Amino acid sequence: MAAQYTKGIAGIWDSEALILKAAAKTREAGFTKFEAISAYPVHGMEEACGIKRSWIPYVTFVAALIGGTAGLALTYWTSAVDWAVNVGGKPFFSLPAFIPIIFELTILFAALSSVGALFYACKIPRMDPPVIDPDLSCHKFAIFIPHNDVGYDEAKIEKMFKDLGANTVKKTEY
Amino acid sequence: MIKRNPLVLGNKTLKDVTDDICAPLERFPSKSWVAMFLGAKTLLLFYICILGAVVGVGIGLLGVTHPVFWGTMIVTFVFWIGIGHAGTLISAVLFLFRQKWRTSVARTAEAMTVFAVMTAGLFPLLHTGRPWLDYWLFPYPNQRGPLWVNFRSPLLWDVFAVSTYATVSMVFWYIGLVPDFATIKDRAKNKIRRSVYGALSLGWRGTAKNWSHYEMLYLLLAGLSTPLVLSVHTIVSFDFAVSNLPGWHTTIFPPYFVAGAIFSGFAMVVTLMTLVRIGFKEFQNYVTLDHMEVMNKIIMTTGMLVGYAYASEFFIAWYSGNPYERFVFVNRAFGPYGWSYWVMVSCNVLIPQIFWFKKMRRSIPVMFVVSIFVNIGMWFERFVITVTSLHRDFLPANWGMYQWSWFDTGVLVGSFGMFLTLFLLYLRLFPAVSIAEVKPVLHVGYDNEGGHH
Secondary structure, three states: OOOOOOEEEEEEEHHHHHHHHHHHHHOOOOOOEEEEEEEOOOOHHHHHHHHOOOHHHHHHHHHHHHHHHHHHHHHHHHHHOOOOOOOOOOOOOOOHHHHHHHHHHHHHHHHHHHHHHHHHHOOOOOOOOOOOOOHOOOOOEEEEEEEEOOOOHHHHHHHHHHHOOOEEEEEEEO | OOOOOOOOOOOOOOOHHHHHHHHHHHOOOOOEEEHHHHHHHHHHHHHHHHHHHHHHOHHHHHEEEEEEOOOHHHHHHHHHHHHHHHHHHHHHHHHHHHOOOHHHHHHHHHHHHHHHHHHHHHHHHOOOOOOHHHHHHOOOOOOOOOOOOOOOHHHHHHHHHHHHHHHHHEEEEEEEHHHHHHHHHHHHOHHHHHHHHHHHOOOOEEEEEHHHHHHHHHHHHHHHHHHHHHHHHHHHHHHHHHOOOOOOOOOOOHHHHHHHHHHHOOOOOOOOHHHHHHHHHHHHHHHOHHHHHHHHHHHHHHHHHHHHHEEEEHHHHHHHHHHHHHHHHHHHHHOOHHHHHHHHHHOOOOOHHHHHHHHHOOOOOHHHHHHHHHHHHHHHHHHHHHHHHHHEOHHHHOOOOOOOHHHHHHHHHHHHHHHHHHHHHHHHOOOOHHHHHHHHHHOOOOOEEEEEE
């Protein structure tokens, strides 16, 4: 996927507690398009940023249904319709024997579709995303507000970030 | 409230965690690693030659002959598939049960799963004797009729179970690695390293929205893998249980196989983790004695489960009043293959009992030796089930012995070469402890509330 960079301003924090507070305050200040960046999932960040519950489970559920149906259709059509062979006097449509196939295809479809959904939701894979600070994937935390967000004012944001304990504030693109 | 032991020793900061876990990837390999790698790689080359001979000349090189037509290939296949199960169990089942200690061992256990399943997968393919026709196992529209596969056959259930298991565990493992690859990319000092790990990280950015989706996906994959792992060994046990052969045709097989798989898998995790701890000193703070002790407790529990299964099989053989069934079990313990039965019982039931003593559970040399014995015992369990049931069935005309050849030894020993080569490469190229998962549990045992999350 071609990278599209957005200009904006980022504050960088050193501690988990401060970033949580900062994310909540940024949200209260009316920003809606900001991103909170961390090296690991921070507990309570979804609430602080007002992120809704992920929609991936719906994809999983539908894909599981499709997988199960595909398994049933495949075994039924091949064994009872297209090329019905009498195996040891068993019924052409031997449902109990087909359960393992149906089960495995249910899991396979559900798992792979969920991963596909993650890729779609996170817009990955993408080449070479901009790096605000290499330490963000190690021990630092950041909030990035894009220039097209509501009430974007560099001076005000910089002051707000400083007041919230950010040790660096920089103009960057992301 | 009970005070928890810290999950990570040494009062590490977030930066320490990244530095420690990335260290083995970023420094020059140690002499002991190189020595082990050369050994494993030589064994792998030997394995390739042996398999080449077996494919080129035919599986007559192995000891399979009338009446034992299932031999090393099937025994070792079931063995390696079983090894894989502990990885999924640690990463999926313990995740669902909110067992935070899993974070330190999950990555390596999952890697073990992936490599064990890869090693296992070769056996049924080669066991067909004409591996170049193995694509016949897959249902696809073809010009042979169209002749479809027989979905009533347990061997076909295996194809679906093992390939789904391999795919899902690989995906689960890789998804767990993505944020860590991004960490390594950001630390990279040279361009090649940066591009390779950058590509592997898929451009992961770690925003709160991404993490929210990511955590949901991880939960879903854990939820999907849990029934999957139980189904795989259940289906492998159907290869036996669905037949009418005395000694195989038992309803206890699915749970008994699953317990055995967990047992052998955890033993392999302990074997590998002891070596990882010795080879990479910095991991001793992450994979602590507490972690090892918990795994040893699981080994002891599942060891007793399989012990119960052995006893119950005997009881049912007697209680069923079926003379064939009764004969098979008496023959198993006291017939010509009686030695293998007693190797199995000693290694799987008696030796793990040493873990009742806390001192033994926490001793690295003791657990290393016990885990090796368990692995030997579990290989023999599959040997006992496969060979002793086949070698004497209903008719004395079908009585005979398995003609073990040195090609069988080569296949068995060589498969360890493949597994260890992959595993050693993994230790040098991928972070062996999940960086992103260990960080949130750093404070467990250090704060007054006993850790939250």
